[in-house]
Amino acid sequence: MPDLARGPRIAIIGGGIGGLAAGAFLHRAGLTATIYEQAPALTEVGAGLVVAPNAVRLLRRLDVMEQFLGRALQLDWGWEFRRWADGTVLSVEQLSGVCEELYGESTYVMHRADLLDTVKTAVPGEWIRLGSRCTGVDAAPDGALLHFADGSRAEADIVIGADGVHSVIRSAMTEPTPPEYSGICAFRTIVPADVAPEFALRPAQTLWLGPGRHFVHYPIAGGSAVNVVAFAPAGDYTDESWSATATIEEFHSEFAGWDPRVTDLITAGGVPGRWALLDRAPLRQWTQGRITLLGDAAHPMFPFFAQGAAQSIEDAAVLARCLAASVDDPEQALKQYEAARIHRTARLQQVSHSRSDINHLPDGPQQQARDATLAGSDPLVGNGWIYGYDADSVVLP
Template sequence: MLHGAQPPATATSDHQSAVAVIGGGIAGLTLALALRREGIDCTVFERSPEPAEVGAGLQLAPNATRLLHRLGVAEALRAVAVLPRALRMRGWDDDRPLATTALGAACRRGYGAPYYTVNRAQLHRVLWEAVGGGQVRTGHRLMGLTEGPEGVDLNFASGARHRAGVVIGADGVHSVVRAWLAGDAPVFSGSSVYRGLVPAGRLPWAADEPEVRIWPGPGRHLVCYPVSAGREISFTATVPADAAGEESWTAEGDPAELAAAYRGWNPAVTRLIGSADVVRRWPLYDRESLAGWVTSRVALLGDAAHPMLPFLAQGANQAIEDAVTLAVCLGRAAEGGAPEAFRRYQELRLPRTTLIQRGARQSTRFLHLRDQLKPGEPRRTRGTADPHGLAGLRAMGWLYGHDAEAIAAAA
């Protein structure tokens, strides 16, 4: 049992646990698996009545897949994932290759773990089944919390109450736990994204050569890659937006509006967009970095701590790093108990996630050609000096080579 995290026997709440995790998404479920490995019981509270994640694409880099493999889901993950051969930047107007980063076997050799593309809903199902439904309480929407010297009291919309020794907020960019801790609010980024899934048979060029394809262009960009063991092609297309509009992971977008936003782009892009029967559209929100994520008994994790724009494809990866780091810190807590574990977790994670969070914001200058293309200016000559992508792969060592578990254990 984690020292300093036990709920007192005199608690007056309806239920008690040593650790309460708020949010049953990828971050919360990964944390539950990592805590179990450390011998720490937890209860996960999810606001949705049924376990569900939107069926969109997700990139899992070696810094996350090595951790997921150690948590025991390697076989299940491999069954639903795709192993792309490369990440390739292409011209928005002519589809010519611009730059390549090798993935596939070269990435596995270089970093000891694969680079996967997956359907987000299928990854969520893998983690859900690994955790087991008995550990997750669905239909629990957190309304507020009170931290005291002997525990944290949680109040839910249903009227249920819970006393926990410590609470982990893994409840996303609109985190109730973060609102209690920091009192800030998400900020609209000025961009929205359309996401879609297309049967692979409609786009054989994307399925037969599994790659992550990125088309940076004037004021917007589009990414696509195969998921669902190669049965579907996932794409994400950004568009500038003056107002946030409706925020919902399941809100339908207008395919005609999306097609208009990419009119004049190369035929591969326009065919990709035209192949989608349904597209989802939602605004992108961001938050400023916090100076700290923890109190003595409350900590933030994943998007609740450091929401990231998706332009480095690291949001879920960093949440997985967070989860394993926090579990190791809690599992090895000694006399300092949970407060000391939380402090160590924050020291290990905050500098890295702040760097990546800022990098995701800054990458829009490159992806949206703000430095390379001005109105009325002709396209510059382009090409790639590294056609095999090995130099590009080596340049990702700071990101892909990071072993969050080993670093936490050494600390």
């Protein structure tokens, strides 16, 4: 059993945004943890992300806003939907001022690596163990035994699996089920500002909708670059790795005939990354004894609501609250955490999944009805259940 005078031995597997956020909120709650990261350095692959008010308010409470604002770019406009062929504006919504009035925080965009570095500043450096690849976990009534690739082992009273979509911890505690093939793949690239069209440097998140595809761009890195991510039919492509690449020609072929502003961005971005979106149904349970999951390990979701990182941060805040409130009963604390989070994250998984069908309608009556709906919609208000959520004040079950 743990020495409760010192607190339980908490092991966090994974040093990505979710794992570091868990460490940061545990530190804020007066608990200690060890973060095991398989890479030799803390880095984030990928490109840009949107940081919505539900995540920003939590980052503010970690006292990292100075670092955050030094790397983030506030969006004045969000969800600017355009027609694929000619850029006709279908819908646009002002964020600046309105977002703050509704939710108390702004919406920002930034590079994933910059968000990782921001959260890292709230974690004691001595908690982080690099080059530690966890290969398995053995559960015990009063904790768990972790196994690492170098043959070493570590005991823990509580294990948090924050090791992503291919989670070793999830595989050890849940029934293994292969992901389903979604038929969608994503291309991504970063375009330096000096070669990007002026149109793409505006502080807006622009989404171009077309048959079977959509194309997204927004500025990042303080406006010094443009993040591009686009979704298209995958064919027989099933590689889920963010390190895989495609050719510019393959990227162009998927968006041939689109507005020249889209194809110009593809050309300016150089060699794109490419990965398949694999579909995973929401888990019915992600806690077992003293082992639990967090972030993509628990609830991987399509990126169409830009909530993956935000949900990891919310998980971390709620988990720390639960553990701090029931430090002498870790199993109960982890059950409470799961109960507080599982329905919200499952709902986000489901709405993110359904968005691909809406975005990719072929031209015709359904597409015209969608565009009319977009013109009269108010996503900032309509998605209040997402952005108004406060992980620090939500009533725990």
